Amino acid sequence: MFQIQRYEIEQEPLQDVSTASTERLSKINERFQLKRKRSIKSNQTQQVDGSQEGGSTKKEISRKDGSIQKVASTEQISKNTHGDLSLQQQEKITKNLPVLQAFPTFDRPKQTPQEIAAVKSLGIPDWLANPIIVESDSTKTIDHPSIGLSERSIKRCKALGIQECFAVQTAVIPLLLHSRNLSDTHKSPGDICVSAPTGSGKTLAYVLPIIDILSKRIVTRLRVLVILPTRDLVVQVKETFDAFCKGTSLKVGMVTGQQSFIQEQDQIVGDLQGHFIGGKSKVDILVATPGRLIEHLSTTPNFTLQHLRFLIIDEADRLLNQSYHDWLSHILKSTQLQQVTVNPSSKKSVEIKYDSLGVPINDTISALMMESFLHVPKVDISEPKTSAIQKLLFSATLTRNPAKIASLHLVNPRYISIQSMDKTEGEIKYVLPSSLNEYMIASTSSEKPLVILHLLHNLHISSALFVAEYSSDLSQEERRSILNKFKNGEIQLLICSDLIARGIDIDRVDTVINYDVPIYMKKYVHRVGRTARAGRKGDAYSIVETQEAGHLDKIKNVYIKSSKLDPLKAIYKESLEAFKEYIVNRDAVLTDYLLPNMLLYLQPVDTNHYVYKN
Numbered sequence: 139m140f141q142i143q144r145y146e147i148e149q150e151p152l153q154d155v156s157t158a159s160t161e162r163l164s165k166i167n168e169r170f171q172l173k174r175k176r177s178i179k180s181n182q183t184q185q186v187d188g189s190q191e192g193g194s195t196k197k198e199i200s201r202k203d204g205s206i207q208k209v210a211s212t213e214q215i216s217k218n219t220h221g222d223l224s225l226q227q228q229e230k231i232t233k234n235l236p237v238l239q240a241f242p243t244f245d246r247p248k249q250t251p252q253e254i255a256a257v258k259s260l261g262i263p264d265w266l267a268n269p270i271i272v273e274s275d276s277t278k279t280i281d282h283p284s285i286g287l288s289e290r291s292i293k294r295c296k297a298l299g300i301q302e303c304f305a306v307q308t309a310v311i312p313l314l315l316h317s318r319n320l321s322d323t324h325k326s327p328g329d330i331c332v333s334a335p336t337g338s339g340k341t342l343a344y345v346l347p348i349i350d351i352l353s354k355r356i357v358t359r360l361r362v363l364v365i366l367p368t369r370d371l372v373v374q375v376k377e378t379f380d381a382f383c384k385g386t387s388l389k390v391g392m393v394t395g396q397q398s399f400i401q402e403q404d405q406i407v408g409d410l411q412g413h414f415i416g417g418k419s420k421v422d423i424l425v426a427t428p429g430r431l432i433e434h435l436s437t438t439p440n441f442t443l444q445h446l447r448f449l450i451i452d453e454a455d456r457l458l459n460q461s462y463h464d465w466l467s468h469i470l471k472s473t474q475l476q477q478v479t480v481n482p483s484s485k486k487s488v489e490i491k492y493d494s495l496g497v498p499i500n501d502t503i504s505a506l507m508m509e510s511f512l513h514v515p516k517v518d519i520s521e522p523k524t525s526a527i528q529k530l531l532f533s534a535t536l537t538r539n540p541a542k543i544a545s546l547h548l549v550n551p552r553y554i555s556i557q558s559m560d561k562t563e564g565e566i567k568y569v570l571p572s573s574l575n576e577y578m579i580a581s582t583s584s585e586k587p588l589v590i591l592h593l594l595h596n597l598h599i600s601s602a603l604f605v606a607e608y609s610s611d612l613s614q615e616e617r618r619s620i621l622n623k624f625k626n627g628e629i630q631l632l633i634c635s636d637l638i639a640r641g642i643d644i645d646r647v648d649t650v651i652n653y654d655v656p657i658y659m660k661k662y663v664h665r666v667g668r669t670a671r672a673g674r675k676g677d678a679y680s681i682v683e684t685q686e687a688g689h690l691d692k693i694k695n696v697y698i699k700s701s702k703l704d705p706l707k708a709i710y711k712e713s714l715e716a717f718k719e720y721i722v723n724r725d726a727v728l729t730d731y732l733l734p735n736m737l738l739y740l741q742p743v744d745t746n747h748y749v750y751k752n
């Protein structure tokens with residue numbers, strides 16, 4: 139299932155590269171490595187849960203996407219001569235390799251029974267320790283009766299080319315559809331945590347059932363809140379809702395800070411002047427980043443979460459690492475119903491109406507109003523007031539940190555894992571898409587740019603994400619335009635940071651290149667998960683300086699003759715000279731911009747390229 143393929147370049151000194159340039163480059167690289175090591179150290183200090191989480195929250199928030207380069211279709215040199223080696227040749231290569239250690243460990247460290255017991259005593263609940271395992275090949279046709287989607291949704295799916303439900307959808311859609319109707323304002327059917335590989339279809343697993351459940355509503359109220367860590371993801375999920383809501387009267391909004399605050403207020407609430415006891419909403423579904431949502435909760439008149447039925451936390455592990463204004467507890471607090479004092483004489487009776495299936499349709503009134511203002515059957519008010527909300531958590535790499543899980547105040551939770559847990563207790567594996575091929579290229583740091591150049595010439599890449607651990611500042615608008623250009627093929631190579639490497643769904647990405655391998659496996663999973671989505675094929679290349687010896691037995695060696703690199707050395711030399719000039723002229727700290735700029739100079743002269751940066 140998981141295989142890393144070694145893509146090795148014969149070690150040979152680059153004698154024709156100017157010594158001065160090489161020295162300069164080495165120094166920059168040293169600084170970059172030093173910075174990286176410091177970052178590893180600080181991450182390790184901050185890591186508390188043993189979940190291989192990478193990157194401190196502060197660090198990730200402050201980053202924006204990296205530079206972008208457009209590479210016009212370069213003259214494609216014929217595909218390189220990958221080929222299996224004889225056992226003897228492989229052994230020879232293996233022996234000559236240095237002892238390496240840069241690739242992240244795929245498995246979490248094995249725990250002894252004592253360690254497992256100790257972790258359990260810290261509070262990992264049974265439901266989290268024992269997930270409901272669903273095989274990744276458990277697919278069903280979209281109109282299968284056990285899925286239970288409405289005729290309208292089935293038609294819409296088919297119109298959009300969706301014929302069958304992926305495993306995560308097969309598991310989650312019926313759970314949501316069969317356990318919920320909108321009128322039930324007092325009982326949660328139980329919260330659901332879902333862990334499924336990247337690109338496995340988690341978004342539709344909640345979008346489809348929620349649209350079916352909500353389409354019975356009469357009055358527009360904010361009933362669904364989807365929280366995502368970045369603006370780009372908010373836009374993506376909003377677009378998915380819009381596409382599948384077609385044919386219903388449901389309204390979807392988003393708040394991200396992309397528009398002015400007033401514009402957002404107008405779109406989600408409208409009436410800011412009057413005071414409405416049950417709040418006001420122009421949308422049924424709101425997709426939001428946590429920061430902007432908190433701002434609206436604090437300042438937008440009549441904006442309320444009192445009517446909320448579903449709280450969806452997508453990319454949950456990353457969001458739970460963000461502590462911006464204590465967003466989670468703020469949201470949970472806002473969903474609680476506060477008893478209001480109402481003059482009993484003003485109470486009036488309400489006629490409960492039912493739809494054709496016998497489901498009460500008085501869902502338009504919040505539980506607060508039902509209890510306080512109208513003559514409705516008495517309910518158990520001693521129940522926790524947040525229980526009417528069903529929380530749904532989704533991630534490819536769900537946290538097992540007891541403290542973070544506890545902060546969600548989950549009610550009767552279930553944990554669905556799409557083949558992500560080894561049967562052996564305490565040994566958890568992240569699952570990568572089965573259609574993903576992984577390659578590893580051993581290289582010294584000074585030769586990395588040369589390796590990249592070689593890859594660009596030889597891989598016939600039509601769309602590649604080039605992920606490196608640094609960033610550049612781009613405005614949201616620039617980012618959006620770049621992403622769109624990448625989506626429609628105007629840009630073939632996107633150099634980016636980890637910000638984009640999460641959740642973004644671009645179906646045409648056929649290759650991901652890790653310039654540096656991330657320190658933590660979790661990050662690696664999300665990065666390479668930008669390709670091989672929805673069952674399509676994809677390749678991930680990681681350039682490593684060193685490689686753990688213990689990994690070698692799993693790695694398929696691929697050998698490239700050094701003569702394949704020779705034609706590139708002249709360009710490399712030229713590039714280094716040009717780059718040297720660039721460094722001198724800029725007189726800047728360039729570690730963050732090193733790679734994009736190097737690539738700019740590494741392009742053959744006749745190519746069309748753009749570098750987007752400040």
Ligand SMILES: Nc1ncnc2c1ncn2[C@@H]1O[C@H](COP(=O)(O)OP(=O)(O)OP(=O)(O)O)[C@@H](O)[C@H]1O
Nearest residue numbers: 300302303304336337338339340341534641643672
């Ligand atoms: N049943 C299906 N049939 C065909 N395509 C599907 C189906 N479900 C989802 N897809 C497509 O698969 C792609 C990946 O889906 P999605 O973005 O939901 O993945 P994900 O599991 O959320 O990944 P990540 O963890 O990386 O965010 C999307 O382009 C989506 O339209």
